[in-house]
Amino acid sequence: MGFVDYTVDGAVGVITINRPQALNALNSEVLDDIKAAFEAVDTQAVRCLVLTGAGDKSFVAGADIGEMSSLSKAEGEAFGKKGNDLFLEIENFPIPVIAAINGFALGGGNEIAMSCDFRIAAENAVFGQPETGLGITPGFGGTQRLARLIGPGMAKQIIYTARNIKADEALRIGLVNQVVPQEELLPTAKKIAATIAGNAPIAVRNCKKAINEGLTKATMAEAAAVEEKLFGDCFESEDQKEGMANFLRKKDDPKKVKHVAFQNR
Ligand code: CO8
Secondary structure, three states: OOOEEEEEEOOEEEEEEOOHHHOOOEOHHHHHHHHHHHHOOOOOOOOEEEEEEOOOOEEEOOEOHHHHOOOOHHHHHHHHHHHHHHHHHHHOOOOOEEEEEOOEEEOHHHHHHHOOOEEEEEOOOEEEOHHHHHOOOOOOOHHHHHHHHHOHHHHHHHHHHOOOEEHHHHHHOOOOOEEEOHHHHHHHHHHHHHHHHHOOHHHHHHHHHHHHHHHOOOOHHHHHHHHHHHHHHHOOOHHHHHHHHHHHHHHHOHHHOOOOOOOOO
8 A cells, every 4th residue: 555554563553654755644545545554454363553654753744735725615525524434434443543643643633643542642742733724624523533532622722723732731631641752652552552452352342332332322321231232242252251261260279370362252
């Protein structure tokens, strides 16, 4: 895929948006390549993904302003839908996706990061929704995901002012989970991904579904029902049987404790 690289290390996959000459800005072709990369992931063998940008300056500096500059109303709506459809696919991707933010995450860059399960940032990361300064609204989910992540008041201030924020502020307001030096970014994200990949894959997937689907429900009772169903489903898995048997063996005889190599079934 032209603008995207994909590598696999054990059960962890790394998808790298690779258009550094334009700070990894998202044009239609890049969006198509990201979509193809996600669709090519073997979600049985790979249990967690890291999404990052090529180079040490930019994660993604937004949607491609050159491509957007001459769009008609209908074309603008279609371009927004193309991004939104892809970012929904990422948000609902069956295995977790961690954004490793290695620099600018502006506009569509912040929006693709927010469609991931959580975000780890390098110290040089810069976040923002510059759209109102360009005469548009955030169009790849920014008005929706930013408000849900950091609360409507903080999201409105960031979006209306089009002000960029640095990594420390992003950490303080809950946009990212952790900030690390640039050289530690990928190793940190991959280490977290490997920890996730070591846990029971069906349980991890069901946790992702339970949190995502539960948040769409209007009442806690409806959300709890989502959790109950996914919790119940785990009891059909071999991994639940082995995971719990391992704990019980350990109670009988601590020497019987072993690392559970979950089988994803
Ligand atoms: N689109 C296209 N090209 C870009 C973009 C971009 N978003 N960002 C950077 N580039 C290009 C530059 O044009 C430049 O190319 P060239 O070398 O050919 O001139 C190259 O990348 C390097 O950039 P700079 O020389 O500008 O690098 P600086 O270090 O001086 O500045 C910045 C870095 C501050 C990140 C600066 O490039 C910048 O402000 N970029 C634009 C950031 C931005 O406004 N992003 C938001 C775009 S809007 C958006 O994402 C909306 C999403 C929803 C769309 C919905 C559709 C309807």
